[in-house]
Amino acid sequence: MENNYNIIRIQKYLLGQLSREEMHDLEREALNDPLLGDALEGYRLQEDVNYGRLSLLQQRLAKRIEGQRKEQSRFYFTSQRLGIATTAAVLFVVVLVLFWMRHTMFPAAGVDEQEKEVQIELSNERTWPTKLSISPIVSEEVNSSAAARPVIGWADFGEYFQKEFNWSVLFSATEIGDHYQISFEIGELSKPSNPIITMNGKEGQNVNERLKAEIVRILNAGPLWRGSAGSFELEFLP
Amino acid sequence: MRDEKHLLEEYRKTGELRLLGKLYEPYMPLLYGVCYRYFNDREKSEDAVMGVFESLIVKLRQHEVTNFKSWLYVFVRNYCLMELRKSKRAVMVELEENMLGEDPGFDQLNEERLTLMEDCLATLSEEQHNCIRLFYLEQHCYQDIAEITGYDMGKVKSYIQNGKRNLKICMEKKTYGK
Numbered sequence: 001m002e003n004n005y006n007i008i009r010i011q012k013y014l015l016g017q018l019s020r021e022e023m024h025d026l027e028r029e030a031l032n033d034p035l036l037g038d039a040l041e042g043y044r045l046q047e048d049v050n051y052g053r054l055s056l057l058q059q060r061l062a063k064r065i066e067g068q069r070k071e072q073s074r075f076y077f078t079s080q081r082l083g084i085a086t087t088a089a090v091l092f093v094v095v096l097v098l099f100w101m102r103h104t105m106f107p108a109a110g111v112d113e114q115e116k117e118v119q120i121e122l123s124n125e126r127t128w129p130t131k132l133s134i135s136p137i138v139s140e141e142v143n144s145s146a147a148a149r150p151v152i153g154w155a156d157f158g159e160y161f162q163k164e165f166n167w168s169v170l171f172s173a174t175e176i177g178d179h180y181q182i183s184f185e186i187g188e189l190s191k192p193s194n195p196i197i198t199m200n201g202k203e204g205q206n207v208n209e210r211l212k213a214e215i216v217r218i219l220n221a222g223p224l225w226r227g228s229a230g231s232f233e234l235e236f237l238p
Numbered sequence: 239m240r241d242e243k244h245l246l247e248e249y250r251k252t253g254e255l256r257l258l259g260k261l262y263e264p265y266m267p268l269l270y271g272v273c274y275r276y277f278n279d280r281e282k283s284e285d286a287v288m289g290v291f292e293s294l295i296v297k298l299r300q301h302e303v304t305n306f307k308s309w310l311y312v313f314v315r316n317y318c319l320m321e322l323r324k325s326k327r328a329v330m331v332e333l334e335e336n337m338l339g340e341d342p343g344f345d346q347l348n349e350e351r352l353t354l355m356e357d358c359l360a361t362l363s364e365e366q367h368n369c370i371r372l373f374y375l376e377q378h379c380y381q382d383i384a385e386i387t388g389y390d391m392g393k394v395k396s397y398i399q400n401g402k403r404n405l406k407i408c409m410e411k412k413t414y415g416k
Contacts, residue, residue, distance in 0.1 A: 007267040023379035027395075031402065035311040039271030042283075046274050054267050057284050061259055061266065061291060068255040 010040055011049035128171040129178075129236035134158035137181065137231040148186050148230025152223045161234070164218045173208040174236045180207065182215060183231035190224040242306045250299055258298065261306065262291055269314050276318035290317050358408035365389065366401030373398050 009026055012018045018026065030037035043049055136154055138147070150157040184195040195216055199207045215234070242261060249257040266287055273283035290313065303309045359367055368387055372378045378386065383394045 010271070020379050020382055021377070023381065024373070024377050027380055028373070031399065035265075035268055035272065035307060038275055038311075038315075039268035042271035042273065042275035045278060046271075046280070049267075050280075053280060053284065054270065057266055057270065057287060058263060060284075060288055061263060064288070064291065065255040065259045 006036055006039075007049060007054075010043050013040070014043060014048060127176065127238060129174050129176045129238060130167065130171075131237040132158075132162055132165060133235050133237060134161055135233050135235075137183070137233055146228045148184075148192075148225045148227025150223045150225055151190075154232075157223060160222060161218055164221070166214055170208075170211055170214055173211045176236055176238045179233055179235035180211075180215070181231065181233050182219070183229070184219065185229050186225045186227055190226065192219045192222075192225060192230065195219055243304075246298065246303055246306060250302070253295075253299055255295065258291070258294060262294065265307070265310060269310070272311070272314050273318055276315075276322060282321075286314075286318055286321060289321070290314055293317065354409050354412050355405065358405050358412065361408055362401050362404055363397075365393075366397045366404065369394055369397035370401040370405065 013023060013026055030040045134154060134157055136149065179200060181198045182195055184192040187193040197207050197212050197215055245257050245261040249261065269287050269290065270283050273286040277283050277286065359370065362370065369383055372383045372386060380391050380394050384391045
């Protein structure tokens with residue numbers, strides 16, 4: 001910087017380290033630059049340029065500037081915290097007011113809401129099965145001639161099953177798409193015996209006991225069978 | 239200068255001391271010298287330099303300054319004088335030509351005006367004439383002039399400053415016919 005350059009020249013000037021020409025140049029500049037002229041006179045009066053003290057003076061300035069920076073950041077954090085606290089307090093009050101309004105000014109509001117919830121439940125009413133289909137299971141292990149079939153034929157057996165099934169009681173024990181595998185042996189009287197009922201082809205899956213009992217009842221009360229062992233699949237349809 | 243102008247504008251807008259510090263720091267050694275001239279005391283001069291900075295924090299946000307260096311010089315002088323007045327100390331401060339402000343034009347004389355100057359030089363006192371001639375025309379330093387003329391160094395400077403002022407007045411009179 002020009003001013004730093006000048007202070008070095010002033011020091012050299014005072015120490016007599018400048019040439020005659022350089023001294024003249026500085027004096028001439030000082031005559032035209034009152035700041036430089038006065039500074040030169042001041043240092044001439046002091047008789048030296050003390051760089052150590054000038055450096056301390058610069059440090060004082062740096063500290064003063066740093067002071068503002070810290071003050072600003074302290075203020076920023078303080079105001080930030082204050083802002084958060086104020087927002088939280090306002091929100092808290094708003095929630096309290098709303099809560100109070102809900103329970104004092106509109107006491108019926110809660111009941112209405114419950115009713116609406118019920119309506120929503122009704123609108124999502126499940127669709128229960130209303131039909132069923134019967135289809136024989138053809139097993140590779142069992143000789144097709146030995147596979148039992150109803151005397152009246154599969155189609156009539158299906159109609160019989162549909163008619164006999166107690167829909168009014170058991171509609172809710174099943175779901176559309178559920179299918180059950182029923183396998184059994186044919187006894188001496190050409191009646192099914194020891195029926196095994198599985199659900200969706202998975203052994204061990206719980207079959208509704210009432211449904212199981214109904215299937216057994218229909219089988220026992222149903223037509224005669226030809227063959228040694230039979231099996232069919234029962235599927236519930238919409 | 240452009241940087242100074244930019245820093246001044248930015249400081250005026252933001253009030254960031256960092257910017258003011260950047261502007262002020264380069265002048266501090268010279269300002270210290272100016273203050274020392276008034277106080278003749280190191281600590282007081284240092285305090286004055288910092289005091290001026292504190293004043294600038296407010297002033298430079300209020301005033302639009304175009305020539306910072308000249309403005310600062312006048313401000314520092316006034317500050318020192320005010321401080322001296324507060325302490326009620328009777329201090330003799332030499333009033334000099336250079337306190338009237340910068341005069342960059344004086345050195346830029348053309349040939350036409352050189353003739354005028356020669357005429358005006360003749361109107362100066364012998365001491366002023368000798369010192370002005372030795373300083374401006376023969377480009378001697380104060381020390382040389384003191385040795386050549388036998389005048390005291392302080393007197394040499396005073397003769398040059400007063401001679402310069404008288405020369406300027408004379409040339410203005412002759413130029414504008416006053």
